[in-house]
Amino acid sequence: MSAPLLSIEHVAVELPTPRGNLRAVDHVDLSLAAGRTLGIVGESGCGKTMLSRAVLQLLPKKAKLTGRVIFDGEDLVRLDAERLRRLRGRDLAVVFQDPMTSLNPVLTIGTQLMETIQEHLELDAAAARKRSIELLAAVGIPAPEQRLAQYPHQCSGGMRQRIAIAIALSCEPKLLIADEPTTALDVTIQAQILDLLAREQRRRHMAMIIITHDLGVVAGRADEVAVMYAGRVVERAPTSALFKRMHMPYTEALLAAIPKLDTAPHTLLPAISGRPPDPTRPLRGCSFAPRCRYAAGRCHEAKPELKGAEMPEHLYACFYPIRMAEGIGA
């Protein structure tokens, strides 16, 4: 097996707050091969966005990062600002949640696209313009030539996200990080954007990280899923294996709490009681233990390691994994 394109090794991010240091990311290990899709799922505050910012080296100035982020053979944490600048936008691209704030409101769409292309690729203005038009057409924007002269406010939310994707794809990145790319969009537009990302990924053989709070978004589209809770990866597996058999009680509870289209109206939803722990307070045991219905004494004392048992690629951080609990102690 060749070396992965991206390897996140023991990454931790701490943010200073008036109430003490906040553990945003708590020692995460992940890797991603070229051309593959990794879904990172979790609720707000679980650290999924901070982790992606750590990969992009776009953390807030005061954040303290430890660990290594190896991308294409280089440790991004130790790269100087100029090398990083050359890398970001070219090999490493990102699409954010809100296309209104990620596009510059006072520049035309053409200027923003061509700026990125000319910065990273040696193309003259005419060639960059031609490429911009091709890109806009590729992401499904009608009349791309006219769009170049328009400003972001003249486009709908779905159109803006297509433009943000066109900019991200403009230099043929090796890795695209999509951070909640469809959360701000309506459901019919969401389906179109997810289709578009999948199609372009296949065509360009690009690796992709989709960050989302919605297990439904990753189910059909990611090769592998990592579930995060309170700054840690608590379960990680190939998508089909994960949905077939969830070992971590949090993953199971998260899926169960989503209302399904095939349940009858007025069915009581299996809600998760309580809320995630305060990330500024030290935590001894498993971070999900206070809300977990399977938790026993040990869960409050020691932190379970993320490891695999039956299948080496299905990892979970739990002392009493589901469907293995029988016979162990329960």
Add this chain to the structure above:
Amino acid sequence: MMQLAVRPEPLLNVDNLVVEYGLGNKTVHAVSGVSFEVARGETLGLVGESGCGKSTLGRAVLQLRRARSGRVMFDGQDLTAMEGEALRKMRRRVQLIFQDPIASLNPRRRIGDIVAEPLIIAGVKDAAERKRRVHEVLVAVGLDPDIVAGRLPHEFSGGQCQRICIARSLVLNPEFIVCDEPVSALDVSIRAQILNLLEEMKARFGLTLLFIAHDLAVVKAVSDRVAVMYLGRLCEVGPSEQLFARPAHPYTDLLLRAIPVPDPDVRPAESVATGEPPSPIAPPSGCRFRTRCPRADQQCSAQIPELREVAIGQFAACHHPRA
């Protein structure tokens, strides 16, 4: 199914409601001739994408936005004809819960005062009585009054703030509540808690709900009947199970197929949706969905489809409904 035969007098009857906004010299056709009923004790879900007019409709029902034409009959009285004191009196019986629970609580006021405010406005002079009512509703929504009453909103999470908003909406013992995207701003694990709480409160206080949301699964979880809205008009109305199992309107069908299913064996349907909703400033002639509809023909651009019964209790506004 049985109650359809002996339908009692509806608590709410909205008849041909039209709401328009001025925008410069243009007009936004937000709600264009919408009619529906909500029976006492029923939850009607209202779904649609952003900009379809569902929030405007909810506000127009409560007279927070006055309609251009049409009637809103609540318990036999026409709210659109009411003004001043009469309307204020009536408003005690109807309440609204908003999407963003943190933004809808005054950050400088204590929880106990926020929840008591409707009582003061309604003229409950007895402080002990007010305290008793606040205590009662806070306990009902699962909060400890002794701990929360003296605190400020910023000390609470989004889910807890929504509980506080629900408590505030219940304090006057209303009969009817419009819930406008009450769980969209909340995380999945918290969302289920709030949906369960709304169901519990509805049963306990005998409420009638208009539940507005863009998420079909969320709407189905709490609604007896569902109305689907597109660009200012209702496309389809029907009993929840039936509507989801056999959507007659192509837009309902599109919405249902666009939802990502949390099951990797269900392959996402490739490009089920084409195009985007047109602007409500210049809506298409005839059927407003025709520009995105696979079944559209000449009749659809020439003639506005009326809501017609396509199955028992299920109505679709379509010239070519699926049988």
